Amino acid sequence: MKYEAKLNEKCCESPFFHELDEKRYGLMRRVRKSKVKLFREENIPLMVKEQELCTKYSEIMGGLTVEWEGEEKPFPFIKSQLDHLDREVREKAYHAMMSAHRQIKPDMDAIMDELVRLRHQIAKQAGFENYREYMFVEKNREYSVQDCYDFHENAEKHIIPAWNRLADVFKNKLGVDTYRPWDNTTAKLLKKPPYSEVSTLMDGVSEILGKTDPYFGERFNYMRGHGLLDLEVRKGKGPHAFCAPLLVSGDIFVFSNFSPSHDSLSTLIHEMGHAVNGYLEFSEHGPFDQHQWRAEIAELYSFGMQLLLLDKLDRFYPDEEDFKSAQREELRYAFTMLFSPLSGDLFQHWMYTNPTHTAEERDQKFFEISKRFGLSPVDTSGFEEEIGMSWAGTIHYFHVPFYTIEYSMSMLGALQLLENYQKNPEQAVESFKKGASADLNQSIAKVYEETGVRFDFSEPVVKQMGNFLEKVIQEIH
Numbered sequence: 001m002k003y004e005a006k007l008n009e010k011c012c013e014s015p016f017f018h019e020l021d022e023k024r025y026g027l028m029r030r031v032r033k034s035k036v037k038l039f040r041e042e043n044i045p046l047m048v049k050e051q052e053l054c055t056k057y058s059e060i061m062g063g064l065t066v067e068w069e070g071e072e073k074p075f076p077f078i079k080s081q082l083d084h085l086d087r088e089v090r091e092k093a094y095h096a097m098m099s100a101h102r103q104i105k106p107d108m109d110a111i112m113d114e115l116v117r118l119r120h121q122i123a124k125q126a127g128f129e130n131y132r133e134y135m136f137v138e139k140n141r142e143y144s145v146q147d148c149y150d151f152h153e154n155a156e157k158h159i160i161p162a163w164n165r166l167a168d169v170f171k172n173k174l175g176v177d178t179y180r181p182w183d184n185t186t187a188k189l190l191k192k193p194p195y196s197e198v199s200t201l202m203d204g205v206s207e208i209l210g211k212t213d214p215y216f217g218e219r220f221n222y223m224r225g226h227g228l229l230d231l232e233v234r235k236g237k238g239p240h241a242f243c244a245p246l247l248v249s250g251d252i253f254v255f256s257n258f259s260p261s262h263d264s265l266s267t268l269i270h271e272m273g274h275a276v277n278g279y280l281e282f283s284e285h286g287p288f289d290q291h292q293w294r295a296e297i298a299e300l301y302s303f304g305m306q307l308l309l310l311d312k313l314d315r316f317y318p319d320e321e322d323f324k325s326a327q328r329e330e331l332r333y334a335f336t337m338l339f340s341p342l343s344g345d346l347f348q349h350w351m352y353t354n355p356t357h358t359a360e361e362r363d364q365k366f367f368e369i370s371k372r373f374g375l376s377p378v379d380t381s382g383f384e385e386e387i388g389m390s391w392a393g394t395i396h397y398f399h400v401p402f403y404t405i406e407y408s409m410s411m412l413g414a415l416q417l418l419e420n421y422q423k424n425p426e427q428a429v430e431s432f433k434k435g436a437s438a439d440l441n442q443s444i445a446k447v448y449e450e451t452g453v454r455f456d457f458s459e460p461v462v463k464q465m466g467n468f469l470e471k472v473i474q475e476i477h
């Protein structure tokens with residue numbers, strides 16, 4: 001940290017630094033300048049402590065097991081049981097998950113209390129009022145705290161009604177009178193996985209990508225032919241899917257561990273959005289470095305790809321009702337990726353501007369905020385306490401504070417892309433490609449504009465999105 005800071009300082013002081021081409025190095029220059037502004041040597045031990053706490057969190061979560069039918073099962077297994085078709089199994093899984101949270105509650109509270117205290121001190125030592133102000137500079141944000149609050153409020157006012165409407169459809173399809181926390185999860189209405197062999201999955205995805213745009217299909221086939229898609233399940237393979245740019249060859253590599261499910265189909269499409277974005281950036285601007293990454297843009301093309309392919313999922317679901325269920329599932333995902341990070345953002349604004357809060361207040365706040373957003377259509381009675389403590393399940397609050405609203409921003413942009421696509425598919429795909437190859441040294445708003453969408457959280461924009469979503473839900477009713 002110390003030497004990185006020295007290097008940044010030296011860089012910024014160099015007379016040649018300001019002569020670097022704005023178009024290629026503008027963002028790098030801004031990132032290094034804010035790093036210099038934030039750096040304090042006395043913060044290093046605090047940041048080391050912060051890392052230790054985050055490691056401790058991951059160790060506890062990674063080792064978490066739950067008793068299930070007389071056996072010790074890892075936590076992710078129990079989570080997967082929330083997809084079960086049988087409602088009783090889902091309810092049992094939900095209870096098991098909540099009891100697991102209860103088990104680790106004292107540790108989680110201690111870690112979070114200490115993290116908030118440390119982060120507040122880091123901010124103070126760097127000359128900021130609180131950690132939020134510090135993080136806005138650290139993240140080089142091009143929007144204000146007020147913009148975030150506007151987004152929270154406008155989404156609550158104008159998009160929650162559509163979310164409640166979608167929940168009514170689910171309630172109906174599930175045949176339940178009350179929508180309980182174990183009903184509001186994932187793809188349980190899809191009775192059959194969309195493929196059985198990874199090769200069939202690849203054939204289908206290649207086809208629907210190519211149908212959307214020949215370039216998308218061509219990239220997929222190239223990656224498949226060059227061993228850049230490592231999707232098969234293998235023993236010992238990590239559980240997560242990701243997409244990695246290979247800076248020397250200029251290729252993109254996708255890693256995953258897929259077993260047949262709707263989720264793996266949409267994950268592959270999502271990763272292909274990242275991959276197409278990566279290839280276009282490479283071919284337009286050459287390999288980019290760590291300073292060229294914009295969190296507000298990173299998920300725009302991955303979420304966007306999922307939504308552009310929404311009307312072609314019948315390739316995997318020939319049955320009309322299954323096709324609709326799959327589309328509704330994608331929509332549910334879109335709402336979740338909009339609201340869950342948005343409420344997580346509000347939660348963190350509260351935590352770091354009230355750094356002396358108690359553990360009890362934190363749980364209450366988390367419940368209150370969750371209820372305003374994602375859990376709005378859910379009957380949570382009797383689970384207030386459990387939901388309140390479930391913030392501990394979100395790794396971002398520990399490892400990457402304040403990195404959540406970027407997902408909601410990207411999703412709002414991706415949904416606008418869907419709206420454009422429904423009006424004019426060719427034009428929407430063209431602007432997708434234009435934006436995905438845009439110069440990242442420009443402002444975020446400019447990159448969005450090149451994608452044909454708006455980086456704007458004001459009431460008219462969010463309201464229009466709410467209306468559009470109501471219309472989409474009507475159509476796949």
Ligand SMILES: [Zn+2]
Pocket residue numbers: 270274299302
């Ligand atoms: Zn992604």
